Amino acid sequence: MADQKKLAIIATKGTLDWAYPPFILASTAAALGYDVEIFFTFYGLQCLRKKLKLQVTSLGNPGMPMPMPMPVLLQALPGMQAMMTTMMKAKMKSKGVASVEELRELCQEAEVRFIACQMTVDLFDFNPNDFIDGIEFGGAAMFFEFAGEADITLYI
Amino acid sequence: MANFDQELDASGLNCPLPILRAKKAITSLSAGQVLRIVATDPGSVKDFEAFCKQTGNELLESGEEGGKFVFLIKKS
Numbered sequence: 001m002a003d004q005k006k007l008a009i010i011a012t013k014g015t016l017d018w019a020y021p022p023f024i025l026a027s028t029a030a031a032l033g034y035d036v037e038i039f040f041t042f043y044g045l046q047c048l049r050k051k052l053k054l055q056v057t058s059l060g061n062p063g064m065p066m067p068m069p070m071p072v073l074l075q076a077l078p079g080m081q082a083m084m085t086t087m088m089k090a091k092m093k094s095k096g097v098a099s100v101e102e103l104r105e106l107c108q109e110a111e112v113r114f115i116a117c118q119m120t121v122d123l124f125d126f127n128p129n130d131f132i133d134g135i136e137f138g139g140a141a142m143f144f145e146f147a148g149e150a151d152i153t154l155y156i
Numbered sequence: 157m158a159n160f161d162q163e164l165d166a167s168g169l170n171c172p173l174p175i176l177r178a179k180k181a182i183t184s185l186s187a188g189q190v191l192r193i194v195a196t197d198p199g200s201v202k203d204f205e206a207f208c209k210q211t212g213n214e215l216l217e218s219g220e221e222g223g224k225f226v227f228l229i230k231k232s
Contacts, residue, residue: 103172
């Protein structure tokens, strides 16, 4: 379709909370008929792992709602990040929020194109076999090939 | 109550799942058929309006029934 709208997203973050916006927006745009591409770079590559290890932390994030007030030094104790991640996942489930895996699958079903930044794959010694199937590898020029034609481009 | 061809229960699901499930359900319908959606996400009211506006499907009805949001969408 010549008049099909296009959405280009750069996903740069590798935490559980920040994995959501790219997949939510991409899957929704695809449902609205957009042609969508996500370029995963730097820590965003974590979102492409077959087995996601995404975590959430309140450190350096005073905006994160906490069930009880807690001094920052206490938040840094071993095991706190794992605990916060478990609590966040439980909360999301109880509120009917999809898992990152589910949204990612819905994106792939809707033919959202996933591109892994080759430079950062090499930089962090990622093993391409650790990534889900159906992704492509490319660089900045490849991103602009699509983004140059896009109606919306988001950096997340 | 208006007639419909298929029903989707999106109760308990949060954004963007009701829209994504609805899109899937509509894909399986033929033009002119009607999908009834039941949702509990208050955001879905504006979202289904926006969805229909952008996809060209017709929002026949949008209302509340027993504390839930009910939508009738006719496939274009």
